[in-house]
Amino acid sequence: MGDSGTAIDGAVRDWGTLRERYCARMQRGAALAKDKVVAPDDVVALLEAVIEPGDRLCIEGNNQKHADFLAECLAEVSPERVHDLHIIQSNIALAPHLDVFERGIAERLDFCYSGPQGLRLSRLVKEGRLKVGAIHTYLELYGRYFCDLTPNVSFIAADAADHEGNLYTGPNTEDTPAIVEATAFKSGILIAQVNRIVDRVPRVDVPGDWVSFVVEAPRPYYIEPIFTRDPAAITEVQILMAMMVIRGIYEKYGVARLNHGIGFDTAAIELILPTYAADLGLRGKICKYMSVNPCPTLIPAIESGFVEGIHCAGSELGMENYVSERSDVFFTGRDGSMRSNRIFCQIAGHYSDLFIGSTLQIDLEGNSSTATLSRITGFGGAPNFGSESRARRHGSESWLMAGREAHRGNGMPRGRKLVVQIVESFREGLSSTFVERLDAWKLQESFGLPLPPVMVYGDDLTHIVTEEGIANLLLCDGPEEREQAIRGVAGYTEVGMARDPEMVRRLRAKGAVSYPEDLGVDKRLATRDLLAARSIKDLVRWSGGLYDPPARFRNW
């Protein structure tokens, strides 16, 4: 003890190895930089100079913006100099993200989500060229950045930088602060690709002294408009489900604070707020605060004074000017543009009153998953939004009412988050949404995962909405009733046909199963006339011309 404190097994330990390695890396890198600025042509050499074998490396790339130029440069480094990397990043979306495994530069991967690269990822796993540590949700992976998966090197993307490295991310701040903080404060190297280098950034989103190197990329960072849904594609079935959600859930519980998943089902809800919900006198009572990206289909609800406040995880292409001109609603900076931040949006959404989203499969316990057979995918933020907020302690009308339904006098009274899955009983291709056994079980087996990849667990789920009706799982006693309530809204699927009609009648009598007529929903109104906007062009009009949709959404 005491004097032997810094000596283990007789050797005096050096407690600043990371800092020393940082200095050595910076010294090697500085030879290629002018102040902090590196020329695009020197980036491959920079990476070979600062990255060390075995490093944990994060490439920013969530479901919107990507540090794509730096990702490409990494795929070009010499595998003799840079190898055995452990990639720890949220999204596997671009070819270079997997090229580094093909080329022997990286070998381990911890991530959240893979989209179009899912098939190739599966192949690399099977070939033994890529070892998956685990599939995470966003907050969970960022949490590990501050625990056992701290990056040694990170690549981030920003709109602009000044010569001191101060970064401007504009509306697309997204995941940058989380990655930056974990890297910069554990002696990591932080390299930013920016669209332009300027004398003075419009606002500082990341302080320059946290940033190691900056490169003006040959082209702007890659970004995708993934939250845009064309109202023209919304069906009458989706409108009917949206009406049921508004009457049977939003109105019933008085849901004021919520998160909407991506998809046409929730877009339909957004587009009938100014019509159907307004006629029901629900303005100022429901949907006041949202934790979502700035979905264009929210424009009519914002313009009609329905949605009062929105905090965003990221931005959406084309919505920049509209958001800037609605600073009472959105979070914006002194420069006028939005400040997004996935961490805070995820936290706010987790503690809000309701999450509603779509899924591909639901089993008889209510477990749901979007995992399909041939791909390794993931769930991003849905499990966090769509799970009970057990550390919540403040009351709200909605949370307390749902809690009363759930507990009905048993044990300690508590509140309950509403977690809703909205699905049609049959998906495209006529496969059933409702299944006896999720594909997730087979996926577990074929990819050697520790557990089946479930998006929302049945015991977190409170409601299932289909074209047939609403199952309220809170009012079910025991697994048998839950199963029958699910069957009771599963339509003409096999699962639905196998219902026990007598038990479903009893569940309906106690409100655990509700059909449109039970909710006061007039099915005849479920037409596209109910949509406040029926096309992208309508959304542009609602926005007073501020919404500027990407070319692929313009057909006029």
Add this chain to the structure above:
Amino acid sequence: MGDSGTAIDGAVRDWGTLRERYCARMQRGAALAKDKVVAPDDVVALLEAVIEPGDRLCIEGNNQKHADFLAECLAEVSPERVHDLHIIQSNIALAPHLDVFERGIAERLDFCYSGPQGLRLSRLVKEGRLKVGAIHTYLELYGRYFCDLTPNVSFIAADAADHEGNLYTGPNTEDTPAIVEATAFKSGILIAQVNRIVDRVPRVDVPGDWVSFVVEAPRPYYIEPIFTRDPAAITEVQILMAMMVIRGIYEKYGVARLNHGIGFDTAAIELILPTYAADLGLRGKICKYMSVNPCPTLIPAIESGFVEGIHCAGSELGMENYVSERSDVFFTGRDGSMRSNRIFCQIAGHYSDLFIGSTLQIDLEGNSSTATLSRITGFGGAPNFGSESRARRHGSESWLMAGREAHRGNGMPRGRKLVVQIVESFREGLSSTFVERLDAWKLQESFGLPLPPVMVYGDDLTHIVTEEGIANLLLCDGPEEREQAIRGVAGYTEVGMARDPEMVRRLRAKGAVSYPEDLGVDKRLATRDLLAARSIKDLVRWSGGLYDPPARFRNW
């Protein structure tokens, strides 16, 4: 629709009112400032100029650093000019926090935690001078800052500022980033009290263009060393419990990533890692990564290579130099000092494998609470650390093993966070920790709370450790077994005496109740000789003189 988009009820809506109010506030305030800097004597006038009646206002003040000078100034403003404020801040700790209610400046309060001011807070509520919205946990309140409780004005505390308003928080960053981001990006006024104004800050923790005004306070901000426990006060009972935790939980599950609550019980665990746990060959296997403040009792475990990485919510007085010199372990900035951040620490801790903390009362369902009768208190971060992380998807040895115990083949397999309460059966004053009914029920009644204030719910709890043994609630089938497992470790309390000995024997046979001999714990070793440090002076020695304890902890 369309052209009427910005017109509701015929009136054209102004969508930039917050921004306009911001400009007007800044204009009024600027008259009192030179650039951003305001003289201490002008602060009361500044507050009267920039705060508007009905504002939501946040005073930074968590359980460590406080914007105390600004809090005092607020209590001095004229209630005729500033009134009806809605205070939204984590901690009610200082007299001025409640003076504003006494003086009619503020009327509503949403908060997380009240310490010594709890009695006075209760009185003000009863007198109708203070309306409590709700009691929150930390992440939950910060989440609401980005939803329905965004501050119009916030006061924060920092170590230094430059003339452009760039802030240096040094090791005590704590909650500042969350408050700053919510305020600065929703047209709020951000006022920073700093210990000194300098030409160049050692590092930028908050960018200057987010900050409205800066004042060099007449004295450094108030800060408390609340994580320091003197090893001299650790008892042999606590050492015995610590031994059981190490063998019965940390070793059994292989707990590598965890969070320790504050208290002598967890300090005892920390102090026998380098002795007892090392002898068991557990170095490199347990307690590798922690989400905690830099508790001085962790020094021996760090020095002996046990704890490899720590991310901190805040700092601890006296630990600054030690942390700086251990940058391989702690998160530090280029200036050498720590970077703390409560948000990221809470996220990392929530997704780690185990939380262990103490409580004052546990009922027969395992619900626990530190709420006592006469005070309105709160739980800060414990409910978040101490609740199942339902949005977690990555596996670990510990999480998967606990999940197997919990589910035992029923339904969808999943992992499980270990949530442990460590308590002696009798508290000081000889009142029983184990009760049939928590005081929380009476508190709910007397303060009109929507629910009893429970810290950790029974269904989130996995283990209870007492001087008698460990109850493993995961292995209990049904409420009756849970109750008997709890009684089975409740010692000579009334709850313990009323156990069903036959059932406890059965529970013991299946591992749901374990006594020291079942765990291979030799009670004779439970002496203070097992502590790696037996005094604050020992901790200083272990640190090689780097730990500099506050005067009140020095008795040599």
